[in-house]
Amino acid sequence: MKKEVPIGIGFLVGVLIVFEYFLKGLWPAVSKTATDAQNWGSVISAFAMGLAAANLIVIHGRRIKQKHPDAWMSWLLFAGILVMTITGFYAKGTAGGNTFSFLFDGLYLPLGTAMFSIMVFFIASAARRAFRARNIDAAFLLVAGVIVMIGNAPVGKLISPWFPSATSWLISFPNVAGNRAIMIGAALGMVLTGFRVIVGIDRSYFGGE
Amino acid sequence: MNILKRFGEMDRRWLYVILLVMVVFPLLRPIGIPIDVSSSTAKFVASVDRLQAGDRMLLVFDYSIGGGPDVDPQAQVVLAHALSKGVRVVEVAFVDTGLNYATKACDLWVSKGKVYGTDILNLGYAPGVETAISAFGQNIEAIFVRDVNGKAPSSYPIMEGIKTAGDFKLIAEFATGIPGPAEWIRQVVTRYKVPLACGVVSVMGPQNAPYLQSGQLVGLLGGGLKSAAEYEIAVKMPGAATAAMDAQSLGHLTIVVFVILGNILFLVERREQKAKKA
Amino acid sequence: MTVAKTWAGALCVFAVYSFLWKENRFFRAVQNLYVGLAAGYSIVLAVKSIQRQAWVPLTTKGDIWAIVPMILGLLLFTRLFKRYAWVARWPMAFLMGMGAALSMKAIESDFVRQIQASLVAWNSINNLMLSLGTALALTYFFFTFKPNAVTNYAGRAGRWVLMLCFGAAFGQSVQGRLSLLISQMQFLLKDWLHVMK
Amino acid sequence: MVAGKQTTFLFFVLVLAVAVYYMTRARTGKIPAIRKIPGLDAIEEAIGRATELGRPVFYVPGRTEINTGGAAQNIAGLEVLGHVARMTARYDTEIRVAIAAANVYPVAEAIVQQAYLEEGKAERVKPEMVQFLSNEQFAFAAACLSIMNTEKTASVIMVGEFQAESLMLAEGAAQAGAVTIAGTARTAQIPFFVAACDYTLIGEEIFAGGAYLSKNPVGIANLAVQDLGKLASLVVIIAGSLMVTFGNKSMINWLKK
Numbered sequence: 018m019k020k021e022v023p024i025g026i027g028f029l030v031g032v033l034i035v036f037e038y039f040l041k042g043l044w045p046a047v048s049k050t051a052t053d054a055q056n057w058g059s060v061i062s063a064f065a066m067g068l069a070a071a072n073l074i075v076i077h078g079r080r081i082k083q084k085h086p087d088a089w090m091s092w093l094l095f096a097g098i099l100v101m102t103i104t105g106f107y108a109k110g111t112a113g114g115n116t117f118s119f120l121f122d123g124l125y126l127p128l129g130t131a132m133f134s135i136m137v138f139f140i141a142s143a144a145r146r147a148f149r150a151r152n153i154d155a156a157f158l159l160v161a162g163v164i165v166m167i168g169n170a171p172v173g174k175l176i177s178p179w180f181p182s183a184t185s186w187l188i189s190f191p192n193v194a195g196n197r198a199i200m201i202g203a204a205l206g207m208v209l210t211g212f213r214v215i216v217g218i219d220r221s222y223f224g225g226e
Numbered sequence: 227m228n229i230l231k232r233f234g235e236m237d238r239r240w241l242y243v244i245l246l247v248m249v250v251f252p253l254l255r256p257i258g259i260p261i262d263v264s265s266s267t268a269k270f271v272a273s274v275d276r277l278q279a280g281d282r283m284l285l286v287f288d289y290s291i292g293g294g295p296d297v298d299p300q301a302q303v304v305l306a307h308a309l310s311k312g313v314r315v316v317e318v319a320f321v322d323t324g325l326n327y328a329t330k331a332c333d334l335w336v337s338k339g340k341v342y343g344t345d346i347l348n349l350g351y352a353p354g355v356e357t358a359i360s361a362f363g364q365n366i367e368a369i370f371v372r373d374v375n376g377k378a379p380s381s382y383p384i385m386e387g388i389k390t391a392g393d394f395k396l397i398a399e400f401a402t403g404i405p406g407p408a409e410w411i412r413q414v415v416t417r418y419k420v421p422l423a424c425g426v427v428s429v430m431g432p433q434n435a436p437y438l439q440s441g442q443l444v445g446l447l448g449g450g451l452k453s454a455a456e457y458e459i460a461v462k463m464p465g466a467a468t469a470a471m472d473a474q475s476l477g478h479l480t481i482v483v484f485v486i487l488g489n490i491l492f493l494v495e496r497r498e499q500k501a502k503k504a
Numbered sequence: 505m506t507v508a509k510t511w512a513g514a515l516c517v518f519a520v521y522s523f524l525w526k527e528n529r530f531f532r533a534v535q536n537l538y539v540g541l542a543a544g545y546s547i548v549l550a551v552k553s554i555q556r557q558a559w560v561p562l563t564t565k566g567d568i569w570a571i572v573p574m575i576l577g578l579l580l581f582t583r584l585f586k587r588y589a590w591v592a593r594w595p596m597a598f599l600m601g602m603g604a605a606l607s608m609k610a611i612e613s614d615f616v617r618q619i620q621a622s623l624v625a626w627n628s629i630n631n632l633m634l635s636l637g638t639a640l641a642l643t644y645f646f647f648t649f650k651p652n653a654v655t656n657y658a659g660r661a662g663r664w665v666l667m668l669c670f671g672a673a674f675g676q677s678v679q680g681r682l683s684l685l686i687s688q689m690q691f692l693l694k695d696w697l698h699v700m701k
Numbered sequence: 702m703v704a705g706k707q708t709t710f711l712f713f714v715l716v717l718a719v720a721v722y723y724m725t726r727a728r729t730g731k732i733p734a735i736r737k738i739p740g741l742d743a744i745e746e747a748i749g750r751a752t753e754l755g756r757p758v759f760y761v762p763g764r765t766e767i768n769t770g771g772a773a774q775n776i777a778g779l780e781v782l783g784h785v786a787r788m789t790a791r792y793d794t795e796i797r798v799a800i801a802a803a804n805v806y807p808v809a810e811a812i813v814q815q816a817y818l819e820e821g822k823a824e825r826v827k828p829e830m831v832q833f834l835s836n837e838q839f840a841f842a843a844a845c846l847s848i849m850n851t852e853k854t855a856s857v858i859m860v861g862e863f864q865a866e867s868l869m870l871a872e873g874a875a876q877a878g879a880v881t882i883a884g885t886a887r888t889a890q891i892p893f894f895v896a897a898c899d900y901t902l903i904g905e906e907i908f909a910g911g912a913y914l915s916k917n918p919v920g921i922a923n924l925a926v927q928d929l930g931k932l933a934s935l936v937v938i939i940a941g942s943l944m945v946t947f948g949n950k951s952m953i954n955w956l957k958k
Contacts, residue, residue, distance in 0.1 A: 023593040027601030034605035039710045042703055048364065055361035056368045057573035058602045059354030060558045061595050062766070062804065064577025066353060066550035069803030070543045071584060072833040079828065090536040097540020098547070105548030119509055121326060125541040127513035127691075128534055129291035129323075131520035132843060134688040136865065137477075137681035138524055139872045141245045142238040144484035147875070147897045149492045154667050158892060159485065161671025162678070166482050169452060169679050171259040172475035185264065187672045188435055188448075190630050194637030195669025196888055197436045197618050198662070199904045201638075202645045203886050204614035205930040206908045208716055209923045210776055211604035218724075218919060242524055249682070250689055253700055293865065295687030296680050322549045353553050355766055356606050357599075372556050403864045404765050412613045413606065428680030429865060432672045433888040439634070440621030442613065449676065451683035470686045477682040523843075535843050539835045583807045592807055599804055611716070612709045619934050620956040623941035635942040639935045645905045646932075648733040648925045666903070674892035677868075 024217035030054060031215030070098065101125070161187055234491045241484065248480045252472035259475055261468065266438055267456040270445025273423045274304060277395055279312030282388060286399035286410070287317060287324035287331075293402030293427045296450035298327055299467040300425035301400040303454055305331055307461045308398075309340060314384050316394070318349040318370070320359055320405050325351035329374065342375075343382035350374045355405050360413040363391040392418030396444075400425040407434045411442050425453065514696045517688060641665045707958045720926045727922035735921060740882055740900040741913050744781070747856035747880045748788045756855035757795035759848065759879070760785055761870065762809060763861020764801040764841060774886050775805060778861025779812055780911025780920075785858060786816035790825065797848055798831045801841040806833045842866035846873040853877065860884045860907050871897040884910065 036044075037051035077091035085091075104117035150156040167173040168184025263271075277283060285305060289297050308315055317328040332348040340346050349370045352358040362369045366389065370379055379385045387393065391414045399410050399422065407424040415422050423445035426434060431448025438446045447453035452474060454467035519534040558574050561567035576595040582588040622638045624631040643655055644662035693700035751758045762778030782798065789796040798813060800806045810831040817826045834844040846869065849857065857874035859867075859882070867883070867890040874881045875897060883894040884902025894901045902910060908927070912920025941952035 019590045019593070023597035026594055027597040027604070030598055030601035031605040034602060035608060038609060039703065039706055039713070052361055052364045052368050053569065055354075055357050055364075055602065056557060057576070058357035058599060059352050059361060059369060060554055060573035061577045061580070061599055062354035062357065063550040063553045063557075064574075064580050064595070065599070065804040066546045067577075068580045068583065069806060069833050070547050071581065072806055073539070073543055073835075075584070076828065076832060087532065090533050093533055094536040094540035094543075097537045097542075098544040099540075101541045101544025102547050105545060106551070115505060119505065119512070120541060121545070123509035123512035124516060125538065125545065126291050126294075126326075127516040128520060128538040128541075129840075130295055130684065130691075131517040131688060132535075132538070132840070133292035133865070134295070134681075134684040135521060135524055136869055137678070137685045138242045138245065139868055140678055140681055141241045141481060141484055143868065143872055143897055144481055145234070145238070145241060145488040145491075147872075148485055148488065150489055154663060155895065157664055157667035158671040158674060158895065159489070161668045162674035162892070163482050163485060165672050165675025166478045166678055169449060169675065170475040170478040171261050171471050172479065174262065175259065181262070184672075184675075186630075187668060188432055189439070190633040191637060191665055191668035192432045192672040193436045193439050194633055194635075195641050195666045196433050197622060197638045198641030198645065198666070199886065199888055200436060200614040200618050201642065201934050202905045202927065202931055204610040204618075205716065205927045206886075206905060207607040207610045207614075208713065209720055209926060210908070211608040212717055212720060213919070213923070214600055214604035214776070239525065245685075246689075249686055250693070253686070253689055253693055293680075293684070296683045322546050325549065350556070351549055351553065352557070353550060357602055360606055369557060371560050404862075408610075408614070412609045416609060416612045416617075427865075428676040428683065429673070429889040431676050432669065436618060436621070440617055442617060450680045451686070452679060466687075466690060470683065470690065473686045473689070474679070474682060477686070478679065481678055481682070531843075532847055535840060535847070539840045539844065542835055542840055580807070583810075589811075596804070596807060608713075611713050612706065615930075615934070616709045616712060616956055619937055619941075620953060622938045623945050623953050623956075625946045626942055627946065631942075635938050639938050642931045642935050646928050647736055647738075647905075647909050648921070648928045649932075650734070651736060669888065670892040670895065673889045674896075677865075677889060677893065681865075 028215055028217060030058075031211070035215075074098075161191075230487065230491055230494065233487050234495075245477065245480050248476045249473045252476050253470075256469070257472045257475075259472055261455055261459050261471055263456045263460045264449075264453075266435075266446045266448060267453050267460060269438070270304075270423050270425070270447055271307070271457060271460045273396060273421060273444045274307055274311070274313070274398075277308065277311060277313045280314065281395040282314050282316060282384065282393070283308055284391065284394040284397045285315050285317050285328075286397065286401075287319040287328040288321045288405050289324050289327065289400055289402040289427075290321055291323045291326075293429075294323070294327065296427040297400050297402055297425055297454075299451055299454035299465065300447045300457065301327070301398075302331065303457045303461065303463060303465065303467070304398055304400075304425065305335070306463055307457075309335060309345065314345050316347045316349060316384060316388075318362070319351040320355060320362075321402070322351055322353070325374075344384055347379065347382055347384045348374045349379060356409045356413060359405055359409055363414040363417060365390065390418065392420050394420060396420075397422045398425070399423075401430065402427050403430070406430060407437055407443060407446075411437060415442055423447075426450070428452065510695050514692060517692060637665045641669075705957065708956050716926065716930055719929060720923065723922035723926050724919050727918035730918075732918050732921050733925045735909070735913055735924065738902070738906050738909055738913055740884060740902040740906065741781075741910055743880075743882050743900040744785065744858060744914070745788070747858060747882055748785065748792065748794060750880055751789075751855035752792045752794045754855045756853050757797050758785065758789055759845070759852075759854040759857045759874075760796060760798045761845065761857075761859040761861065761863075762798065762800070762805065763859075763863060763885070764866065765862045765864075766802040766804055774862035774907060775802075777907045777911055779805075779808060781858070781860045781907075781914060782809060783812050783816055784911075784914040786813045787820055790817045790820035790822045793822075793825070795852075796830055797852065797854065799841070799845050799848065800831060800833045801835065803833070806831070842869045842873075845870055849873050849877040849879065854879050856880045856882075858882045860902065860910060863887055863890045865890075868893040868897065874898075 037047045080091045081088045108117040165184050168180035173180035319325040352369045421444040425447035428450035437443040455471050458468045523531040558570040562570040580595050582591040622635045640662035643658040762782050763775045835841045857879045863885045881898040882900045883898040884907040886904045
């Protein structure tokens, strides 16, 4: 029960999807089963989102219980979950309710975009002390990077029309070649890892044993 | 030399201030550096231009709010371009926050007189990423039993004759991460040969370039806001992205100068260390 | 309402940017709030999806099978109870098996189709870069062949191709991050302070 | 058979057949040698450092959900996690694992518990060892940074699928004074890892990771299969391009079949 059932489930689902993809001509009804199974997968993923929230609650609940100095922040987190959930359920249709819209557009969205936008400052400081031509590899990387940065800005063409054309060459040729090699290798990796998971050779993902 | 040393030792917050000034200044006092349209943007524009009035296009909002500002202007201008041609647009999201962008875009155009369910439709969001995309590709109503207004999609005229993702004339997907072009190509394009054009944050541009060269994508907006500006110029609808480009130019130059100074400093320090050892 | 949203938004921006000065309680507070809001938002969407994809078909169309993913989904929560945690492996196995199988489709999109696109006539530097460049970069990722002069030189050349490709990615990344800052400044200058047209 | 998928199916079956052959052969002890991967050798050193300083090791097994195309990278990250957790259990070093995807959380938790069980240290397992922080990219990164800062992590190991948060994590780790080992197959993020980390695993090296660390014969056999696959694609690319150069398109047509 603990070992065989999960391996069996993974195997059946995996084989179903692969079979449907390559060989559905042999057994047309398999298409509907595969679509249903994928719809189930989507539903189960939705429950997993709930599990993640439950875990957040457990961790922060513990922080509050232990009277951690930052416990008030955990309360803030609970408040965030609570108000967003409640107003979210009442926000019907395309137009969200007022409170929900305030929470989303007035807090959630600006917090998210602001947090993201500070990253360019880390680049600025890393530019000074981290991005250094330590060896020939890094030199290649940095020279290409600087060319692309200049070539991609509208001002690049004013400096020299060479920059935009060099940029477009770098992206269309060496970049495509390098990324393609990576893709080819990664695709093989996905097939093999997928195979190991489906036939149950790697049981660690089912929780060990 | 002294200045270089001072640059090396100055508090990193000064670097932040310099960058900020270089970005804010051109926003307040635009310089008006001309913008050229790149060939991959032109391909995307052409893929929308090929559509006829009445054709159905799928617009996919696969973006998180973090990367949203880089990719949302692309989706906005593509949507405006398509609707201006009379193309009918079905919206969908496979990233949760994408739904909010989709809803706002839909509301905006409905308020401008487009008819919900005829010109534009918002299906909603489905969890499960690639699993959901694959299921959606094969049977839209299995995943979207209801649209965001709680009605069956098939009850709207815009969905007439559309059962799978392959029934759209064009799929335009906008992504900040996963799912992105790779997932859509894997799950939908290999199956239905439907034209897929993608807009992605600049970070993801280069890695998706092979798909454009191989023809698996018919268009790629690979440079985030910059690509949106190019698109705005190409379809003569200048907007926020175009207005941002002067700041983009000066910002790039600032970072380039930092990198170059940092490396000169590095060389100087290395030479000094060698001299000390000798 | 719009004014309140804009002001709240601007305050959020400053709270976050305070992190650039130094890590502080204010930043951590809004971060916790943010995590909470994000979790709340995903709970709402998750429940709505379950309702739409399973509950509605079950209750209105009598689709009995729709109960299966709901049961499997609920079983995930056994993880919260040590004794029954093993039961959660069933739905996990379902998700894993499905994910594994779906990602195997890369054999077409990322393997065969990419090889196909690399078959170009060697009549220009560009085409040579496309096909030979890909081949060289592939040799860098050989792990189990006995190293010899050919793989060593080819691998090194391949590494340079890869570095050019990472360089392009590097430049583009900077561009993207900068765009986010610009949008943020546009929000502050335009919507909040009204000093920008 | 679906038209247009015949050659693909042939490759698919070939890859699996060769895989089965190599795996069976590996069970009988015939294991190919593997080239050195410096980034992976550094893991032992990084955990040793944490042990000496008495500070935790911080681990991030990627950020994406497990049922996506990124699954392979996540799984590689989880394989390396198994190894890292066994070592921290052995040396009684604290470990913090940060999770950003709902459905990775139970898997990672199980892997860590299992590792401690195997090392006979089941009683040392604590809930904060594996934490779900947030599924929102940046909230996750910021939460990681605050753990790195407050717990003063000595070593930061990140293997899996990363997106824009990579530079923040790497910079944050550097600011916390940690030794950093990072690996991902996401091309866009590798440059930042190369620039800001002490050791970097490029692309596929992360898939080699699990097999290399665990010396798991099946995993190494898999690497050998991948090498053959890459060799085959290299041969097809060069031979096919030569044919196209001389006006023969039969190879392209065959791939399209």
